[in-house]
Amino acid sequence: MKILAIETSCDETAVAIVEATGDAATAQFRILGNALLSQIDLHRPYGGVFPTLAKREHAKNIVPLLRAALEEAELVREDGQELSEETREEIAAIFTREEGLAEAFFDFVSEIEAPEIDAIAVTAGPGLEPALWVGVNFAKALAKTWNKPLISVNHMEGHIMAALATHVTDTELVIKDVALPVLALLISGGHTQLVAMRQWLSYELVGQTRDDAVGEAFDKVARLLGLPYPGGPEISARAEGARGANIETPHTLPRPMLHDATCDFSFAGLKTAARYLIQSLGDVDDQTRAQIALEFENAATEVLLAKTARALEETGAQTLVLGGGVSANAHIRRSFAEAIAREHPDVSLRIPRAALTTDNAIMIALAGYYHALRSEFADPSTLRANGNASLT
Ligand code: KG4
Ligand code: ZN
Numbered sequence: 172m173k174i175l176a177i178e179t180s181c182d183e184t185a186v187a188i189v190e191a192t193g194d195a196a197t198a199q200f201r202i203l204g205n206a207l208l209s210q211i212d213l214h215r216p217y218g219g220v221f222p223t224l225a226k227r228e229h230a231k232n233i234v235p236l237l238r239a240a241l242e243e244a245e246l247v248r249e250d251g252q253e254l255s256e257e258t259r260e261e262i263a264a265i266f267t268r269e270e271g272l273a274e275a276f277f278d279f280v281s282e283i284e285a286p287e288i289d290a291i292a293v294t295a296g297p298g299l300e301p302a303l304w305v306g307v308n309f310a311k312a313l314a315k316t317w318n319k320p321l322i323s324v325n326h327m328e329g330h331i332m333a334a335l336a337t338h339v340t341d342t343e344l345v346i347k348d349v350a351l352p353v354l355a356l357l358i359s360g361g362h363t364q365l366v367a368m369r370q371w372l373s374y375e376l377v378g379q380t381r382d383d384a385v386g387e388a389f390d391k392v393a394r395l396l397g398l399p400y401p402g403g404p405e406i407s408a409r410a411e412g413a414r415g416a417n418i419e420t421p422h423t424l425p426r427p428m429l430h431d432a433t434c435d436f437s438f439a440g441l442k443t444a445a446r447y448l449i450q451s452l453g454d455v456d457d458q459t460r461a462q463i464a465l466e467f468e469n470a471a472t473e474v475l476l477a478k479t480a481r482a483l484e485e486t487g488a489q490t491l492v493l494g495g496g497v498s499a500n501a502h503i504r505r506s507f508a509e510a511i512a513r514e515h516p517d518v519s520l521r522i523p524r525a526a527l528t529t530d531n532a533i534m535i536a537l538a539g540y541y542h543a544l545r546s547e548f549a550d551p552s553t554l555r556a557n558g559n560a561s562l563t
Contacts, residue, residue, distance in 0.1 A: 172190070172191055172192075172289035172290065172540070172543060173188060173189070173190050173191075173203070173244075173287065173288045173289050173290075174188070174189050174190075174191060174288065174289065174290050174291075174292050174322075174536045174539050174540055174543070175187075175188050175240075175286075175288045175290070175291045175292070175313070175319075175536075176188075176189065176291075176292040176293070176324075176532040176533070176535040176536035176539055177233070177291070177292070177293045177294070177306045177309060177310050177532060177535065178293075178294045178306060178326075178329070178530055178531060178532040178534075178535045179229040179233070179294065179298075179302050179303060179305045179306035179309075180294045180296070180297070180298025180299065180302060180303050180306070180326045180530065181220055181225065181298050181299060181302060181360070181361075181530055182209065182210040182211060182214055182220045182225050182302075182530075183207055183208070183209050183210070183529070183530040183531065184207070184208045184210070184228065184229045184232045184233055184236055185205075185206065185207040185208075185236070185530065185531050185532035185535075186204075186205075186206050186207075186233070186236045186237050186239075186240040186532050187202065187204060187205045187206070187240060187531070187532035187533045187535070187536050188202075188203040188204040188205075188240050188241065188243075188244040188246065188288065188536075189201065189202055189203065189533060189536035189537070189540070190203055191536070191537075191540040191543075194544065195371045195541060195544060196347065196349075197345070197346070197347040197348075198345070198346045198347070198537075198540060198541075199339075199343070199344070199345050200336065200343065200344040200345070200346075200533075200536070200537060200540070201342060201343050202342045202343070202344070202533060203243065203244035203245075203246075204239070204240035204241060204242070204243035204244035204246070205240060205243070205531070205532070205533060206236040206237075206239040206240040206243070207236070207531055207532065208232050208236060210224070210225060210228045211400075211401065213228065214400065215399055215400050217400075218394055218400050219390065219400055220299065220360075222299045222300075222301050222302060223301060225299055225301070225302040226269075226299075226301040226302050226304070226305055227270075229302055229305035229306065230269045230270065230271065230272045230305050231271075233272070233305060233306070233309050234272075234275040234276060234278075234279050237279070237309075237313075238279060240532075241283075241286055244286075246286035246287060246288070247283050247286065248283060248284040248286075249282060249283060249284075250283070250284045251281050251282050251283065251284070252280060252281060252283070252284060252285060252316075253281065254277065254280065254281060254316065258315065258316065259277065261315060262276065262277070262312045262315060262316065265308050265311050265312050265315075266308055266312065268304065268308075269304070269305055269308060269309075272305070272308075272309070276309075276312055280313075280316050280317075285316070285317040285318070285319075286317070288317075288319060289319070289320075289543075290319055290320045290321070290322055290539065290543050290548070291310050291313050291314050291317075291319050291320070291321050291322065292310075292321075292322040292323075292324050292535050292536055292538070292539025292540075292542075292543075293306050293307055293309075293310035293321070293322070293323065293324065293535070294306055294307075294324055294325075294326045294329065294535050295307055295323040295324065295325070295549075295554060295555070295556055295557055295560060296325065296326065296556055296557035296558055296559065296560030297325070297326055297327065297361065297362070297557070297558055297559055297560045297561070298326055298361070298556075298558060299558060300556055300557070300558035303556035303557070303558060304556045306556075307554060307555070307556045311551045311554065314551055315551065320543075320548045321548060321549045321550075321551050321554065322539040322542050322543055322547070322548055322549060323542075323549040323554055324535045324538045324539050324542070325538070325560055325562050326530075326535075326560075327357050327362065327364070327366070327494075327495075327562045328372070328374075328538045328562060329534035329535045329537065329538045330355075330357055330359070330494030330495050330528075330534060331353070331355045331357070331366070331368065331492060331494055331538075332346065332534055332537040332538040332541065333494060333523045333527040333528070333531070333533065333534035333537060334355065334492035334493060334494040334498070334521050334522065334523045334527075334528075335349055335353070335490075335492055335521055336523065336527070336537060337521070338524060344533075344537070346537070349490055350489035350490050350519060351368065351369060351370065351371075351489065351490070352367050352368060352369040352486055352487065352488045352489065352490075353367070353368040353488060353489075353490040353491075353492060354366070354367055354368075354377070354479070354482055354483060354486055354488035354490070354491050354492070355367075355368065355491075355492045355493075355494055356475065356479050356482075356491070356492070356493050356494070356498075357494050357495045358384070358385050358386060358475065358493070358494075358495045358496075358497035358498055358503075359384060359386050359495030359496045359497060360384060360386035360387055360390065360401070360496060360497075361384050361386070361387070362379075362380075362384050362386075362495060363379060363380035363383075363384045363385045363386075363436050363438065364376065364378070364379045364380075364562075365377040365378040365379070365434050365478065365479065365482040366562055366563065367482075367486045367488060369486075371541065372541055372542070372545070374562045374563045375563055376561075376562075376563040377434050377482045377485065377486060378433060378434025378435045378436065378478055378481075378482055379435060379436065380435070380436040380437060380438060381435055381436065381437050382437050382438060382439035383437075383438040383439045383442060384438070385436070385438055385471055385475065385497050386401075386403055386495070386496055386497045387438070388438040388439075388441055388442045388467075388471065389401075389402045389403040389406050389467075389471070389497065390402040390403065391442050392406060392442060392445045392463075392464075392467050393405045393406050395445060395446055395449045396449065396455065396460050396463060396464065397455075397460075398460075401496075403496065403497060403499070403500065404499070405464075406464045406467060406468055407464075407468065407500050407501060407502065409460055409461040409464035409465070410461065410464040410465040410467075410468040410469075410502060411501060411502065412461055413461040413462060413464065413465040414465065414502075418458070418461060418462060418465070419462075420462040420463070420465045420466045420469075421462065422448055422462055422463055422466045423466065424441055424444050424445055424448065424466050424467055424470045425440055425441055425444050425470065426441075426470050426473050426474050426477075427439075427440040427441055427474065428474065428478075429473065429474055429477050434478050434481050434482045434485065435478070436474060436475075436478055438471070438474075441467070441470055441471065441474075445463065445467055448463065449463065468500070468502055469502075471503075472500075472502055472503050472506050475503065476506060476507065476510050479491065479507075480510070480514065480515070483515055483518060488518065489517070489518060489519065490518065490519045490520075490521065491507075491511060491515075491518050491519070491520050491521070492520075492521045492522070493507060493520075493521075493522045493523075493528075494523065494528065495528065496528060496529045496530070498522060498523070498528045499525045499528040499529060504522055507520060507522070508520060508522075
């Protein structure tokens with residue numbers, strides 16, 4: 172089946188068309204079209220994602236991205252469809268809070284025939300609620316216009332499915348030979364969670380942060396060091412530079428909750444310790460910046476590793492996946508690969524390619540397919556965006 176997937180939970184607007192075959196045990200995916208626009212440059216001056224700006228940008232860009240994805244998938248037939256007055260009214264009512272989107276939507280859908288897709292999957296949460304609504308309403312309007320079933324996807328589930336997938340070629344993915352239970356370490360700007368999947372699509376929370384998410388800590392420490400948003404890649408580049416040059420760090424930062432007997436995390440204390448350290452140093456030069464980045468990245472990685480090791484023991488997981496934007500981090504990827512090979516050689520570690528770790532719509536199509544296989548479709552009249560949607 173061909174799935175059109177939409178993701179607007181944060182600061183990436185993304186539309187993908189993926190052809191999926193097979194069953195849960197062995198599923199194959201062909202990426203037919205993939206259009207993504209990052210808003211990072213627009214949010215950078217604010218030092219973080221500004222929700223109303225994110226919403227406006229999603230609403231402005233989603234139609235051009237849909238067109239681009241459909242064109243890449245060769246699914247555009249310029250033979251318009253006249254919408255009935257009733258349908259137009261229903262769609263205008265869906266878009267009451269997305270200024271200008273109804274007009275752009277009508278212009279586009281009335282130019283083309285309904286494309287040959289089988290379902291529309293959309294991220295309903297978690298994320299920034301105003302941003303999520305754009306995708307959810309857009310998906311509802313498309314489902315209505317083209318008479319297609321709708322699938323509601325949890326963003327974190329998308330990260331898990333992307334992490335389980337392996338590339339066969341640049342445009343082909345496969346999910347197979349997954350030994351259950353799966354343990355997922357989900358690390359992003361909004362989440363730090365250890366989730367066990369003992370059966371397909373059934374999740375259990377094993378541990379989570381009690382305060383800040385690890386990505387948030389990366390972003391805040393970067394800001395304290397005078398580095399631009401998003402801070403994760405900035406910290407990473409400086410820490411890697413210091414490692415490469417064998418620069419040692421004279422600074423020490425805490426490893427919060429390292430030895431506590433749960434799989435929970437805390438990153439607020441690490442961030443605060445970094446703040447005091449940076450304040451105590453006065454003006455920081457590039458070398459000091461690199462040393463602090465190195466120590467911070469080492470501290471965060473050690474905690475992530477220790478808690479994941481504990482969760483592996485507790486759950487007896489056979490497969491470990493890393494998902495979410497922070498799993499793009501080179502040091503974290505390397506450290507996990509080494510630690511798992513050394514201490515848990517029986518566990519299969521899967522980390523997605525960097526392009527699939529940050530937010531995208533392909534991961535939403537993958538997760539959507541698993542729901543479609545179970546005929547889990549959403550009711551367009553009741554589907555809502557939920558910023559706090561939980562997996563468990
Ligand atoms: O999953 P994601 O794209 O969006 C959310 O759902 O939050 O994750 C974004 C987060 C940001 O905090 C960003 O700084 C962090 O992922 N990040 C990184 C790296 N690349 C992105 N953190 C550490 N190292 C990186 N290389
Ligand atoms: Zn994400």
